[in-house]
Amino acid sequence: MDGAEFRRHGHALVEWIAQYLESSDRYPVLSRVAPGELTRALPDHAPEAPEPFDAVLGDIEHLIVPALTHWNHPGFFGYFAISASPPGVLAEFLSAALNQQAMLWRTSPAATELEAVTLGWLRDLVGLPASFDGVIYDTASISTLHALAAARELAVPGVREQGLAGRPGVTGLRVYCSDQAHSSVDKAVGLLGLGLEGLCRVSTDDRFRLSMPALREAVARDRAAGLTPMAVVATLGTTSTTSVDPVAEAAAFCAAERLWLHVDAAYAGVAAMLPDQRDTFAGWEHADSVVINPHKWLFVPFDLSAFYTRRMDVLQRAFSLVPEYLRTPDTGGTPRNLMDTGVQLGRRFRALKLWMVLRTYGAQGIRALLEGHMALARTFAAWVDEDARFERLAPVPFSVVCFRATPAGVAAADLDAFNQRLLDSVNATGDVFLSHTRLHGVLTLRLAVGHLRTTDAHVRRAWELLCEHSDALAAR
Amino acid sequence: MDGAEFRRHGHALVEWIAQYLESSDRYPVLSRVAPGELTRALPDHAPEAPEPFDAVLGDIEHLIVPALTHWNHPGFFGYFAISASPPGVLAEFLSAALNQQAMLWRTSPAATELEAVTLGWLRDLVGLPASFDGVIYDTASISTLHALAAARELAVPGVREQGLAGRPGVTGLRVYCSDQAHSSVDKAVGLLGLGLEGLCRVSTDDRFRLSMPALREAVARDRAAGLTPMAVVATLGTTSTTSVDPVAEAAAFCAAERLWLHVDAAYAGVAAMLPDQRDTFAGWEHADSVVINPHKWLFVPFDLSAFYTRRMDVLQRAFSLVPEYLRTPDTGGTPRNLMDTGVQLGRRFRALKLWMVLRTYGAQGIRALLEGHMALARTFAAWVDEDARFERLAPVPFSVVCFRATPAGVAAADLDAFNQRLLDSVNATGDVFLSHTRLHGVLTLRLAVGHLRTTDAHVRRAWELLCEHSDALAAR
Numbered sequence: 001m002d003g004a005e006f007r008r009h010g011h012a013l014v015e016w017i018a019q020y021l022e023s024s025d026r027y028p029v030l031s032r033v034a035p036g037e038l039t040r041a042l043p044d045h046a047p048e049a050p051e052p053f054d055a056v057l058g059d060i061e062h063l064i065v066p067a068l069t070h071w072n073h074p075g076f077f078g079y080f081a082i083s084a085s086p087p088g089v090l091a092e093f094l095s096a097a098l099n100q101q102a103m104l105w106r107t108s109p110a111a112t113e114l115e116a117v118t119l120g121w122l123r124d125l126v127g128l129p130a131s132f133d134g135v136i137y138d139t140a141s142i143s144t145l146h147a148l149a150a151a152r153e154l155a156v157p158g159v160r161e162q163g164l165a166g167r168p169g170v171t172g173l174r175v176y177c178s179d180q181a182h183s184s185v186d187k188a189v190g191l192l193g194l195g196l197e198g199l200c201r202v203s204t205d206d207r208f209r210l211s212m213p214a215l216r217e218a219v220a221r222d223r224a225a226g227l228t229p230m231a232v233v234a235t236l237g238t239t240s241t242t243s244v245d246p247v248a249e250a251a252a253f254c255a256a257e258r259l260w261l262h263v264d265a266a267y268a269g270v271a272a273m274l275p276d277q278r279d280t281f282a283g284w285e286h287a288d289s290v291v292i293n294p295h296k297w298l299f300v301p302f303d304l305s306a307f308y309t310r311r312m313d314v315l316q317r318a319f320s321l322v323p324e325y326l327r328t329p330d331t332g333g334t335p336r337n338l339m340d341t342g343v344q345l346g347r348r349f350r351a352l353k354l355w356m357v358l359r360t361y362g363a364q365g366i367r368a369l370l371e372g373h374m375a376l377a378r379t380f381a382a383w384v385d386e387d388a389r390f391e392r393l394a395p396v397p398f399s400v401v402c403f404r405a406t407p408a409g410v411a412a413a414d415l416d417a418f419n420q421r422l423l424d425s426v427n428a429t430g431d432v433f434l435s436h437t438r439l440h441g442v443l444t445l446r447l448a449v450g451h452l453r454t455t456d457a458h459v460r461r462a463w464e465l466l467c468e469h470s471d472a473l474a475a476r
Numbered sequence: 477m478d479g480a481e482f483r484r485h486g487h488a489l490v491e492w493i494a495q496y497l498e499s500s501d502r503y504p505v506l507s508r509v510a511p512g513e514l515t516r517a518l519p520d521h522a523p524e525a526p527e528p529f530d531a532v533l534g535d536i537e538h539l540i541v542p543a544l545t546h547w548n549h550p551g552f553f554g555y556f557a558i559s560a561s562p563p564g565v566l567a568e569f570l571s572a573a574l575n576q577q578a579m580l581w582r583t584s585p586a587a588t589e590l591e592a593v594t595l596g597w598l599r600d601l602v603g604l605p606a607s608f609d610g611v612i613y614d615t616a617s618i619s620t621l622h623a624l625a626a627a628r629e630l631a632v633p634g635v636r637e638q639g640l641a642g643r644p645g646v647t648g649l650r651v652y653c654s655d656q657a658h659s660s661v662d663k664a665v666g667l668l669g670l671g672l673e674g675l676c677r678v679s680t681d682d683r684f685r686l687s688m689p690a691l692r693e694a695v696a697r698d699r700a701a702g703l704t705p706m707a708v709v710a711t712l713g714t715t716s717t718t719s720v721d722p723v724a725e726a727a728a729f730c731a732a733e734r735l736w737l738h739v740d741a742a743y744a745g746v747a748a749m750l751p752d753q754r755d756t757f758a759g760w761e762h763a764d765s766v767v768i769n770p771h772k773w774l775f776v777p778f779d780l781s782a783f784y785t786r787r788m789d790v791l792q793r794a795f796s797l798v799p800e801y802l803r804t805p806d807t808g809g810t811p812r813n814l815m816d817t818g819v820q821l822g823r824r825f826r827a828l829k830l831w832m833v834l835r836t837y838g839a840q841g842i843r844a845l846l847e848g849h850m851a852l853a854r855t856f857a858a859w860v861d862e863d864a865r866f867e868r869l870a871p872v873p874f875s876v877v878c879f880r881a882t883p884a885g886v887a888a889a890d891l892d893a894f895n896q897r898l899l900d901s902v903n904a905t906g907d908v909f910l911s912h913t914r915l916h917g918v919l920t921l922r923l924a925v926g927h928l929r930t931t932d933a934h935v936r937r938a939w940e941l942l943c944e945h946s947d948a949l950a951a952r
Contacts, residue, residue, distance in 0.1 A: 001561070001562040001563055001836060003494050003495075003497070003498045005562070006490075006493075006494045006497060006562040006565075006566070007490060007491070007494045009566060010490035010493070010494065010566060010569075011487055011490050013490075013566055013569060013570060014482075014483060014486035014487050014489075014490055015483065016570075017482075017486070017569070017570065017573040018479050018482045018483045018486065019479075020573055020574075021479070021482060021573065022479045030582065031582070031584075031585045031586070033585050035581065035585070036589070037585075038585060038586060038589040038590065038593075039589045039592065039593055042589075042590075042593045044596070045597060045600055046597035046598070046600070046601055046834045046835070046838070046839050047834070047835055047838045047839065048838055048839050048840050049838045049840055049841075050835075050836060050837055050838040050840070050841050051835045051836065051838065053563060053836055055835075056563070056831075056832055056835050056836065060570070064586045064590070064828075065586075067584075067585040067586035067589065067590075068574060068576065068584065068585075068586045069576075069582060069583050069584055069585070070574075071574075071575045071576060071577055071583070071584075072573065072574060072575045078583075079577075079583075079801070082575060082577065083575070084572055084573055084574070084575035085477070086477040086481070086482040087477055087529060087532070088572065089482075089569070089572045089573045090482070090485060090486060090489055092568060092569065092571075092572030093486075093489060093493070093565070093568065093569040093572065094489060094493065094536070095568075096560055096564065096565045096567075096568030096569065096777040097493040097496055097497065097548065097560055097565045097777075098496075098544060098546075098547075098548060098560070099547045099548045099558060099559070099560035099777050099778055100544065100545075100547060100778075101547055101555075101558065101778055105511065106506065106507070106545060107545050107547070107554075107555075108507075108543075108544065108545055108547075109507045109509050109511070109513075109514060109543040109544075109545070110507070110514060110540045110541075110543035110544045113512070113514040113515045113518075113543065114514065114518075114540070114543075116515065117514075117515055117518045120520070121521060121522035122522070124521055124522070125522055138614055138820065138822075139820045139821065139822045140821075140822075141819055141820045141821050141822070142819070142820060145667075145819060149667060152669075159669065159671070160666050160671070160672060161671055161672050161673050162671040162673055163640065163649070163669050163670045163671025163673070163674055164639065164640040164641040164669040164670075164671070165640040165641065165643070165646045165647050165648070165649055165669070165670070165671075166646065166647025166648060167641070170641045170642065171641050171642025172641070172642060173639070173641055182799075183797045183798075183799045183802075183821070184821060186797050187795065187797060187819050187821075188819070190636050190794070190795075191621075191625060191667065191668065191819055192667065192668070192669055193628075193635065193639050193640040193641070193668055193669025193670070194639045194640075194641070194669070195635070195636070195637055195638040195639025195640070195641075196636060196637050197637050197638055197639070198639055239799075239801055240800075240801055295822075301572040301573075301575050302575055302576075302577055302822060302824050303822060303824050318666070319663065319666075321659050321662050321663060322659075323658075323659045323715075324716075324912075324913055324914040325555070325715055325716055325911065325912065325913040325914075325922075326659075343617055343618070343621060343660075343663050343664070343667055344614065344615045344617045344618060345615065345616075345617050345659070345660060345663075346614075346615045346616075346617070346771075346778060346779060348778050348779050352540075356532055358522045358523070359522070359523055359526075359527045359531075359532050360477060360526060360527065360529055360532065361526055362522070362523045362524055362525045362526035362527065363522050363523065363524050364524050364525055364526070365525075365526050435801065436800075436801065437800050437801040438800040438801075446801075
């Protein structure tokens with residue numbers, strides 16, 4: 001593809017994407033393809049000869065687009081709603097062309113330093129102190145993995161060299177989180193060789209918050225049994241209900257017990273930018289590490305996870321390994337080489353999109369968007385609360401509402417099946433997409449507000465569809 | 477940023493990138509900024525008010541671009557040379573806008589199925605059998621981590637649940653690789669809790685290939701000492717010299733010894749597309765897992781690592797965890813959910829760029845590019861061989877040449893320092909960038925050919941600069 005062709009296709013793509021960003025709502029949110037349909041429509045083998053790019057773009061329109069679930073659609077209310085904002089998309093375009101590989105400072109001074117600068121900006125915006133040093137990973141799964149790897153490095157002297165197996169005195173390592181914590185904690189514990197049995201899921205209170213008495217009891221019981229408590233993962237904004245663990249108490253407890261405290265604020269962390277939310281986050285500044293995902297609720301295209309720790313020295317001790325082919329002349333005052341702060345040697349230029357988004361919207365613009373989303377969630381929650389056909393199943397600290405339909409005439413035992421049918425029916429309209437969870441054993445619908453272009457009208461549409469479809473299903 | 481603004485800035489960016497892709501050689505390859513220079517030029521805090529996007533683009537031109545080391549420059553000969561090809565860049569632009577999160581099939585049927593299809597295409601192109609199932613990760617570090625996690629899952633019954641510590645009989649787990657294997661093996665071994673002491677780096681022969689006698693002896697010695705051999709990592713195209721481990725012999729040995737064989741073909745794997753290279757790869761089809769990085773030598777923008785395994789069942793056993801909020805209705809025949817095949821829950825739509833690159837160049841086009849790079853490397857190697865002022869330090873199986881200057885009048889003991897000065901001097905010109913390694917203790921320069929637009933003229937320029945600067949430095 002020569003320069004003229006790149007220009008022609010590039011300009012056409014700008015037009016296509018501009019239209020997509022403005023009107024992705026002309027597509028059904030949830031893809032309607034059947035499993036295997038796309039696979040069957042594609043050739044079994046790569047072409048031998050080059051194909052015209054127009055043919056590729058044609059296939060994107062006719063084969064790929066129908067197989068998309070549109071995360072970048074204002075009617076997307078599933079999981080956590082995310083946004084590829086226009087400046088974020090342009091940043092990724094540029095980042096791909098520059099193709100930076102920021103393993104060493106010298107292999108990309110721009111990516112290395114812009115990462116530190118933008119992470120400093122974000123840290124200040126959310127009110128974490130300067131004692132937190134940051135690094136960008138791809139996902140919160142990887143951030144939490146690094147947090148627990150650092151915790152293990154502190155808890156088990158020599159673990160990097162000697163490992164975990166067959167060492168006298170190294171046994172029964174324990175990590176604690178609530179029964180609402182994300183599955184990435186399990187994955188990290190498993191990968192680190194601690195064993196899923198080493199993860200203690202502590203009960204939560206009636207607002208789905210980590211129970212401090214239960215945590216204290218679990219740690220005391222484990223110590224009495226000769227086990228080795230190592231770390232606690234507290235969550236500010238859990239995945240099911242966005243509940244808020246008592247992080248200040250957890251931090252005091254962890255300090256007294258010498259446990260690593262990792263705070264998973266992947267979704268909700270950015271809300272700490274709002275002055276009236278500061279109380280919610282009080283105490284997280286005493287954590288050992290915090291993860292915030294700008295690709296969740298900060299309008300940055302996927303992927304970008306911001307990991308902060310007060311113990312970057314421990315993280316580096318766990319991960320720094322410099323083979324000869326990566327040694328660089330000591331230039332003096334060289335900033336950190338990013339490869340020393342994690343398992344991945346290669347890193348792309350992710351900071352660019354965070355920087356471009358923060359500048360384009362400004363802190364004021366971001367705060368207004370976050371407040372708007374939280375207001376929309378409260379509005380929806382009020383509709384649920386005021387309507388006898390529905391009930392709310394959890395508090396709404398941020399922008400997610402947990403609820404279910406409870407229509408007259410449907411027996412309590414049938415409510416799970418009814419709500420599953422309702423969910424499928426509403427999602428099949430294509431106008432909105434909601435996902436579910438299970439709370440105290442009850443099938444729960446979730447409306448997660450978070451897309452840049454989601455307005456009052458989209459939330460109202462979701463509510464209308466839920467009411468209509470619930471009435472219709474109940475009348476059958 | 478509204479649609480009109482997106483169009484305006486998007487079209488301008490297309491023009492900027494088109495020019496960059498055609499003429500990135502107007503920039504010095506290696507950035508000339510001093511450490512901290514970019515940081516000092518940027519504000520300490522995010523702006524409160526939104527900033528005009530033109531200001532952001534202005535800063536990119538004036539602050540970011542000078543701080544780039546241009547990996548996408550035809551004079552980039554360091555590490556492994558990579559390319560963001562025009563169709564790959566357009567694919568990433570589109571991928572950012574679509575913002576797919578392919579954790580579940582239903583959250584992106586397109587990303588899930590296109591990943592399987594394109595990995596099938598690549599597998600067939602490189603001649604691996606259909607018994608290999610694939611998954612896309614970000615980097616080879618993560619691919620190798622997953623390979624060794626799967627190996628651990630097989631070697632240590634119940635490791636996922638019970639971990640490694642304090643278990644009778646679970647001790648002395650051993651992983652083997654050559655002294656030329658990549659540092660990602662160390663990082664994976666450390667992270668998995670095996671301990672760096674559990675990694676046995678076996679010696680290599682005079683061509684930097686894993687010594688099979690040494691491997692056999694190490695495993696026998698370890699078994700005799702009551703240790704537990706678990707896995708071997710063989711490399712096809714090592715990082716320093718691109719040497720080729722005897723993978724057929726290693727596979728036979730691993731089968732007999734019941735060891736997991738992981739083949740790191742991150743750089744060189746794509747060369748298996750060339751019919752005359754098939755012998756080089758003979759036997760890799762008996763490996764348990766293989767990693768090939770299309771972001772290295774397949775013209776796909778960073779990041780995309782293709783991981784293949786004949787034991788996807790073991791990988792899924794190690795990683796599959798399905799919390800309630802991620803359960804989906806059983807639709808029957810649903811393809812794999814990608815979140816079940818690794819530590820990262822979220823995955824972006826990486827397959828798109830691989831698919832678009834394979835179609836735009838076609839298998840023929842890719843083969844011609846690879847052959848061209850290998851021919852350039854052989855040409856350069858011949859110049860080295862024919863010139864008494866230089867010596868070659870390793871064979872050239874692919875597209876990397878290891879060599880050093882040995883000018884008359886420089887004592888043997890001073891050659892390392894001389895070559896370091898030569899490297900710095902040549903890199904300071906800005907026309908080319910080479911990196912180094914150390915072979916048998918000797919500082920070694922590396923010329924790695926791999927960029928899409930690297931021609932005869934760029935390689936010739938590198939040679940001229942090396943000759944000129946070597947002569948000048950030797951004459952001092």
